[in-house]
Amino acid sequence: MFSNLSAGALGLSLDHPTAVDLAVKHGFGGVDPDLAHFASLGGDAAIAEHAAAVREKGLAWGIAGLPVPLDGPAEAFRTALVELPxxxxxxxxxxxxxxxxxxxxxxxxLDHRQNWRLHLSRLSIVAELLADAGIRLGLEYIGPKTFWSTERFPFIHGIREARELIAESGASNVGLILDSYHWYTAGESADDLAGLTDADIVSVDINDARSDRERDEQQDLDRRLPYATGVIDLEGFADAIAAAGYTGPVKVEPFMKELAEKPVDDVLADVSERIGRFTV
Structure with a gap:
């Protein structure tokens, strides 16, 4: 696995070239791709040249966002599919x-069964398009009870059901985005990660939780930097990820607005060190 700079996940407004340079400066092993920047480069040859330059700096690509709403209105889904190629x-x-x-x-x-059918049908379509492009799709389940309990019908919010949905889709290029925060708030342990392989994991996020809240009181958008509080067993999480033979990106996504108010170099030096503790 490698440390990945995801400026957006840190709440930092960095253009892509700056993010690449700062990733190198602070010892990250990867950086998130910026598809909008790629589009501005003027064609496949220029994009490939840029990608080669990034690799020469010692960086791998992290993960791009899927621009297709799996649970959105039918018209929004159809429009996104047209634009996806x-x-x-x-x-x-x-x-x-x-x-x-x-x-x-x-x-x-939508009740659970209706929502399941919706996701399954759309996931199958999207996964096939991504597979043709040589791209793996990661699905992230969301664990906090304070979020999934706010509407009438709860849906997938733990690893077991997420894996069941992926398995039922039959898509070999779909796996999990594992976030320590969702793993913790879902009440899961290292045992729930046992048996996973590199093929099952597309990306990993590490975060900590507030120490003044119980598990079911944690808020999705109010987290802490990894190892800041010790509420989440990041050592156990790291051991399970390593046991899976995971080789992909690891990033931090704490949703802490105050990070944007600090000097960027200070923030990235700190985040790089924290991810380094996880990936060592």
């Missing part, structure tokens, strides 16, 4: 091989 062409030209999205863990109108 152009996005995948950019990713393929750059050698990006991972995209990810999160599964909304509740619905006001």
């Amino acid at each position: 152009a996005t995948l062409a950019l990713a393929r030209a750059a050698g990006v091989d991972r995209m990810g999205t999160w599964v909304r863990p509740m619905h006001e109108d």
